[in-house]
Amino acid sequence: MKKRSLLFLLMFLLLFSLPASAATKTKKIKEGQKTLSLTVGSKVQLKVKGVSKTKWTAKTTSYFKITKKGLLTAKRAGSAKLKYKIGSKKYTVLLKIKRKTSGSSGSSSGSSGSSSGSGGGTVYWVPNGEVYHSTPGCRSLSRSNTILSGPLASCPKSRPCKNCH
DSSP states (O other): OHHHHHHHHHHHHHHHHSOSOTTEEEEEEOTTOOEEEEETTOEEEEEETTOSOOEEEESOOSSEEEOTTOEEEEOSSEEEEEEEEETTEEEEEEEEEEOOOOOOBSOOOSOOSOOOSSSOSEEEEOTTOSEEBSOTTOTTGGGOSOOEEEEGGGOSOOEEOTTTO
16 A cells, blocks of 8 residues: 555656646847747747846737747747837837748658759759749748658759749
């Protein structure tokens, strides 16, 4: 009986001693910082350097969710303004939320290097687009929902992107 009680107690302590969310990161921003970049699905605990109390507000919350304590969750790609107040001073930060950079569908060659123009390397394209991209984080791709990837030899697009090449 004592062993069972001790085991139960240890399990209980282990369960509640783990952090609530291992995926949440603390991001310290400077007072008056103008921009902040995030990826979709990321959770960030915002803190202003050297300030203990900050009031966070947002007009448009379709791109992100913010709590009173500054826990920000990026919902979808795009940009939106986050306002915060320290004492009587008001600040605005432009949040740039980018898509997750994982190849959606299409064949993947397994290499994550960029294309150098020959037959090797992974390139990225969209079905209705006219160009291929060397990086999944290209700003032209951030507006697309469907991104295909594969080796340059199997890419149906013939022209490289001006932004990432």
